[in-house]
Amino acid sequence: RLRINSLMLALASDGSEVPVSQVILCHPGTNGREAFYSTILRDISEIKQAQTELLESQRMVRRVADATLDLLYILEIPSRRLLYANKRFEEVLGIEASRTPHLGLETLEPLIHPDDLEALRHRMELVAALPDGEVLESELRVRRDDNTWRWLNIRTAVFHRDPATGSVQVLSSAHDVSARKRADAEERELRRVMENGREGMARRNAEGRSL
Secondary structure (H helix, E strand, C coil), rough: CEEEEEEEEECCCCCCEEEEEEEEEEECCCCCCCCEEEEEEEEHHHHHHHHHHHHHHHHHHHHHHHHHCCCCEEEECCEEEEEEEEEHHHHCCCCHHHHHCCCEEHHHHHHHHHHHHHHHHHHHHHHHCCCCCCEEEEEEEEECCCCCEEEEEEEEEEEEEEEEEEEEEEEEEEEEEEHHHHHHHHHHHHHHHHHHHHHHHHHHHCCCCCC
């Protein structure tokens, strides 16, 4: 039996346009030729409205993600494939966000400081077994496209699990803490200088002469 499906706009009694789905059925007669056709119209206004609201919600979430000062990205495990990254990801690492669906973690590893690579790989093992609702926090250094190093504080949580494939999508938020790291290093250096100064003064006083 011939069946034709289509979407169209119908005119309501108040003159407004209503989105409808249309199904046209061909009913054959006893001789095998078409005897008559029937049409089924279904008002899909609520479905269309829900789709519109969903799209708007997705746009709003994307605008918020792109406006944040943190790097946001979604990584799939065990494929280690990047599924999403916001604009801040591109600004800090110099990698176009539109390319992320085609990139894997191995593409980013050359940007990781050599001293942090082993910790990153161990972190991936921990993330794969992370219970829902828990957050894993870590810090590492990444190289920008201008060859400067930036410290990132990364917080990761499970975003989605696929029972059929066993894959896990994890959402990470990375905050640039380079300024704090520099301040900590300067404070440690200042303390070291002050301690050396006090030690030198104590020795000078004990021996009664300047060293």
